[in-house]
Amino acid sequence: MNWPKSDADHLIASTAQMRSFENNLINRGMPVEALMEKVGQKLKDWFLERPELLLNGVLILVGPGHNGGDGLVLARELFLENIDVSIWCPLPITQSLTRRHQAYSHWLGIKELHEEPNVYCKTLWIDALFGLGQTRPLPEKIANLLKGREEKQPRRLISIDVPSGICSDTGKTFSNVAATASYTLTIGLNKQGLIQDIAIPYVGELIRLDIGIPQKVLKKDKQINFFKLAGDDLFSIPWPEPSSISSKYQRGRLLVVAGSDKYKGAALLALQGALASGVGSIKALLPQKMADNIWQVSPEIVVSGILGNSIDGESEIGEAILKHKLDRLDSLLIGPGLALANEKWSDIACQLEKFPGLLVLDADALNRLAFSTESWEWINKREGPTWLTPHLQEFYRLFPNLKDLSPLDAAPKAAKMTGANVLLKGAHSLIASPSGVRWQLVSTSSCAARAGLGDVLAGFVAGVGAIGFSIGGAMNDELLALAALLHAEAAKSCKKGSKASSIALALEKLVRHIQCPECVQRNI
Numbered sequence: 001m002n003w004p005k006s007d008a009d010h011l012i013a014s015t016a017q018m019r020s021f022e023n024n025l026i027n028r029g030m031p032v033e034a035l036m037e038k039v040g041q042k043l044k045d046w047f048l049e050r051p052e053l054l055l056n057g058v059l060i061l062v063g064p065g066h067n068g069g070d071g072l073v074l075a076r077e078l079f080l081e082n083i084d085v086s087i088w089c090p091l092p093i094t095q096s097l098t099r100r101h102q103a104y105s106h107w108l109g110i111k112e113l114h115e116e117p118n119v120y121c122k123t124l125w126i127d128a129l130f131g132l133g134q135t136r137p138l139p140e141k142i143a144n145l146l147k148g149r150e151e152k153q154p155r156r157l158i159s160i161d162v163p164s165g166i167c168s169d170t171g172k173t174f175s176n177v178a179a180t181a182s183y184t185l186t187i188g189l190n191k192q193g194l195i196q197d198i199a200i201p202y203v204g205e206l207i208r209l210d211i212g213i214p215q216k217v218l219k220k221d222k223q224i225n226f227f228k229l230a231g232d233d234l235f236s237i238p239w240p241e242p243s244s245i246s247s248k249y250q251r252g253r254l255l256v257v258a259g260s261d262k263y264k265g266a267a268l269l270a271l272q273g274a275l276a277s278g279v280g281s282i283k284a285l286l287p288q289k290m291a292d293n294i295w296q297v298s299p300e301i302v303v304s305g306i307l308g309n310s311i312d313g314e315s316e317i318g319e320a321i322l323k324h325k326l327d328r329l330d331s332l333l334i335g336p337g338l339a340l341a342n343e344k345w346s347d348i349a350c351q352l353e354k355f356p357g358l359l360v361l362d363a364d365a366l367n368r369l370a371f372s373t374e375s376w377e378w379i380n381k382r383e384g385p386t387w388l389t390p391h392l393q394e395f396y397r398l399f400p401n402l403k404d405l406s407p408l409d410a411a412p413k414a415a416k417m418t419g420a421n422v423l424l425k426g427a428h429s430l431i432a433s434p435s436g437v438r439w440q441l442v443s444t445s446s447c448a449a450r451a452g453l454g455d456v457l458a459g460f461v462a463g464v465g466a467i468g469f470s471i472g473g474a475m476n477d478e479l480l481a482l483a484a485l486l487h488a489e490a491a492k493s494c495k496k497g498s499k500a501s502s503i504a505l506a507l508e509k510l511v512r513h514i515q516c517p518e519c520v521q522r523n524i
């Protein structure tokens with residue numbers, strides 16, 4: 001695994017890993033006091049760079065552990081900068097270091113609240129109640145207070161390390177109540193729970209504060225296999241580059257099986273995604289109506305067969321796939337907009353098993369497999385690599401035995417069970433490989449949540465996969481992750497409300513930019 005870098009910016013840590021890194025530093029001689037001081041200084045710098053947040057003063061909610069200690073160091077530093085600071089310690093402090101900071105803050109004369117704070121006040125609340133040490137629901141008094149605060153002053157609260165009430169491993173609330181932050185300033189490494197879709201409404205914008213965990217400490221952990229991907233990673237993207245003398249057939253050959261009378265647009269969107277990848281040759285098996293017209297909008301596509309049509313407008317794919325020469329392909333995408341015809345998976349199973357190239361199963365191909373007698377277990381029979389691109393409902397339909405697991409645990413399990421790479425789509429899409437490596441997209445835009453974007457994505461990943469396969473044969477695990485990142489970044493670069501086909505054009509431009517920045521500047 002070469003991308004992205006295994007550094008503090010990219011690693012996504014479980015609570016146990018984070019604890020182990022901290023202990024490692026402390027065991028090597030780093031004083032806990034110094035570590036907390038470092039955290040406090042980073043917090044102070046972050047707040048002082050945003051004076052608008054401090055205009056109405058600051059109230060720091062201090063918890064019993066080291067999270068509270070971080071809050072007290074911040075309180076002291078802001079106080080010394082003449083910011084109007086008060087603290088509230090609702091529970092007895094249990095950590096001695098935190099108690100010492102509390103005593104010093106008292107001696108300095110920092111205001112202390114003895115009553116519950118008023119939820120209406122415009123003061124910024126800083127949640128230093130609980131961090132990594134959370135294992136159970138918030139005390140009722142605090143839960144009610146945080147609930148009231150969100151109702152009366154929505155998001156006028158910033159959390160340190162982890163919003164109180166959220167599990168840093170799963171991202172779930174312990175009891176449906178948690179601090180609702182505008183920002184969460186997480187310390188050292190991104191914690192896996194904080195980037196899960198379920199946590200997004202509580203976490204707000206996630207900021208990682210670097211505390212200088214040395215690379216050699218990170219490298220020692222053999223369990224590091226979870227990486228964050230964001231826009232900055234586009235600059236280091238390992239784009240598969242065919243040789244400069246390669247012909248169109250050596251730059252990836254893709255066959256797209258998509259569309260039905262029921263869902264007419266899906267095939268076109270998938271083909272637009274495929275075109276955006278820059279793959280050398282695109283063929284398609286389409287319903288008759290689309291096959292008759294596609295040349296007018298996408299003359300680059302070669303229609304190499306016609307799909308059958310059920311009386312309900314669903315596509316029947318078996319005959320067309322069986323007639324096609326699959327051995328001349330690098331990648332085969334089946335799924336977007338096919339609808340659920342009454343066909344047996346066994347009709348095509350044998351042909352697909354033997355196909356040595358990359359098979360990408362999306363949308364209704366996943367549903368058809370889910371409802372077949374073969375089910376997900378069939379994927380293991382494939383000779384070539386397989387990529388699955390479900391959204392959450394499709395995923396659990398295909399893997400009903402994993403429905404009690406969170407997406408974070410279920411996706412790698414599915415990858416391991418099937419030997420396929422899985423792209424589980426969502427607000428923060430998760431990519432899991434059979435080797436156990438996971439990637440998660442973090443800085444996505446919710447304007448990507450529009451009908452048709454998944455079709456563009458399926459065509460795009462199949463195109464990128466075809467290029468990768470044409471070069472190496474053996475697929476790099478990160479290829480699916482990099483295709484998903486490009487798609488999300490293209491969606492982000494578009495105006496709010498952009499339609500799927502505009503995003504496909506933005507994706508094409510982004511790919512050209514990565515391959516040749518000068519060409520885009522010269523508008524070629």
Ligand SMILES: NC(=O)C1=CN([C@@H]2O[C@H](COP(=O)(O)OP(=O)(O)OC[C@H]3O[C@@H](n4cnc5c(N)ncnc54)[C@H](OP(=O)(O)O)[C@@H]3O)[C@@H](O)[C@H]2O)[C@@H](O)CC1
Pocket residue numbers: 022032035036039063064065066067068070094095129130131132133134135136137138139160161162187
């Ligand atoms: N370790 C380090 O060197 C560094 C740590 N750092 C900072 O420390 C944080 C972790 O500190 P921490 O381990 O003290 O845990 P923290 O979350 O503050 O609270 C634990 C306390 O709260 C209690 N408690 C928990 N839930 C509760 C509930 N619902 N209701 C009531 N009580 C509850 C719990 O009680 P217990 O469960 O033990 O009974 C325990 O007393 C971390 O997030 C980061 O901010 C950084 O500065 C970097 C250096």
Ligand SMILES: Nc1ncnc2c1ncn2[C@@H]1O[C@H](COP(=O)(O)OP(=O)(O)O)[C@@H](O)[C@H]1O
Pocket residue numbers: 363391425426427428429444445446447448449450451452453454455456457
């Ligand atoms: N809240 C969200 N924020 C960002 N991206 C999202 C969000 N919800 C969905 N997406 C992305 O939008 C796309 C939608 O795909 P999909 O559900 O397959 O749509 P469709 O089948 O209608 O084309 C995926 O890339 C997914 O990751």
Ligand SMILES: [K+]
Pocket residue numbers: 067127128129130131159160161162163164
């Ligand atoms: K907190």
